[in-house]
Amino acid sequence: MAGSTLEIKDLHVEIEGLEILKGVNLTINGGEFHAVMGPNGTGKSTLASAIMGHPKYEVTQGEILLDGENVLEMEVDERAQAGLFLAMQYPSEISGVTNSDFLRSSINAQREEGDEISLMKFIKDMDSKMETLDMDKNMAQRYLNEGFSGGEKKRNEILQLMMIQPAIAILDEIDSGLDIDALKVVAKGINEMRNDAFGCLIITHYQRLLNYITPDKVHVMMQGRVVKSGGPELSQRLEEEGYDWIKQELGIEDETIGQKA
């Protein structure tokens, strides 16, 4: 089974009138793990938000296709139902809605009416996945992300990923703010997802996450474009030498978009 294919073609994105992405091209197939790397302010998170349909980001040019379907014409919930998932860098806190009620609504949203997940199966699934992620049991009954530490929020994003089982996931700086133990736990959860149908786009500016999750392909973003692509050896070289050699190679002086994005 090959899973789904996400194609990003010549994507241009603006936020409040400022162009952040200036023609991104990427294709992710089921079974593949891609890493998008790059220094801060080069458009990586904008790419993630634009794919999912964040209300502040406006696509001005280009296409996003999921199995040939035009993602840009879909509402945010339709994108999720089509198989996309974004583990967010800054997940919202929602008071009064328990983590477990939210998760069950999410899972049922992907299923047909009358085919809702049974409460027993749901609890069993959630318990086992929370155990994998070394999460405290009472987090199921806490309000969604409210008062969660940075690390707890990241684990909670991965818990949702594991429960929802999307076709293509985008992980936006899932490693930021994690200590090494938490990083290993999160990586374990993501690696458990690996199969030949699941595609994943991992956005990070540190190589260290990639010590635990080996990507099939590595892309470097600068100035709102993918400027270099390669295999896992590319991330190794970035770890050892930083980004300056790429800038020299491509004659780039300032890798950012020009304004902090």
Place this chain on the structure above:
Amino acid sequence: MTVDVSLPYDKEYVTQFSNGLQEPEWMRNLRLDALEKSESLQLPKPDKTNISKWNFTEFKHNVQGEVIDSLEDLPAEIQDFLDKEKEQQNLVIQRNHTVAYATIDQELKDQGVIFTDMASAVRDHSDLVQKYYMNDAVHVDEHRLTALHAALMNGGIFLYVPKNVQIEEPIQAIFWQEDPEASLINHILVVAEENSSVTYVENYISHNKEEKTSANNVTEVIAKDGAKVSFGAVDNFDSGTTVYTNRRGVAYRDAVIEWALGQMNEGDTVSENITHLIGDNSHSNAKTVAIGRGKQKQNFTANITHFGQGSDGYILQHGVMKDKASAIFNGIGKIEHGASKSNAEQESRVLMLSKDARGDANPILLIDEDDVTAGHAASVGRVDPVQLYYLMSRGISKFEAERLIIHGFLAPVVKQLPVEAVKRQLTQVIERKVY
């Protein structure tokens, strides 16, 4: 004798009404004195809400309610308030102005707990009621509505918990205004003696859209040293009823009063919820959730006033406004001179669901002491688009996402209500009012 034309109840009527209930002399005199005062006192002036044209005087005052033998005889919408899987041990159902059903656990009775309708209490526990009735919390002569309340009181509950008695099971009262024109002038008096504890929950319900009437309700909660009173309510008068409701608590040393008020009236409403933290280390948590719809006008005041040292007060008010409804939420944390080491916190938030709705959150801190802590948060706004995006990014539809956010916003009170059926019923009312 000349009587204000707007008040169709005179001295003679009040005397007869009191005699009919076989009330002791003190109560009759209190009523007559209050009636006289009501003629000269002014209406209250809630901040930014003009109530001068509201109906507080036209209603049927004395309507019998039929007694029921079994809870099965209740209509479904009243049965909804009851936990059916549990045997109802402590329950009073008031139908119009008389008791339809009443039961109290024999064990509690043996411990000296009194839980009965106000008319019986005034007759059977006259001295005890007199000691607290409109003495320590609400006064007859505050304004025209408190005086009218005292003159025409026609229902309510007396709940008395003796020293050291801890009541585990919640005590429940249902006020069912079956007659669409029946007023309700209810007086709830809760007295918790030293180191006692009790959880009380009440439901108000009427079904009158065309017929006009009014409610003028006063609640007094007295928590003596070390006592704990948890007070829950769901007010759900229909659009024909104009409501004034005044819930007041007095907490002595180490006492705790917790309020969880679901203010779901459909008509114009003025609601005051005031707690006086008299004793050192007393504590109050006052939570209100409210919904406005149609052309409803509402005014909510939550006030915690600190007199005791180390007293702790927390106010939460969450309102959802839709259609052309408008509401004012006043949150007042007041720390009197001498109440050192006290803490006054409050949060008022209003969620606007339509462009024609109006909502005001007014946080007020009045502090007359140096060594204290205080804080407030207030906001008026729409459903956060980033929260919607987050929920929708998991496949949840916009409608469902908004629904989750609104129920979550109103959860602080729902969560705190002690009876499962009442929680469920409030959730249903929220669902019905918002969608």
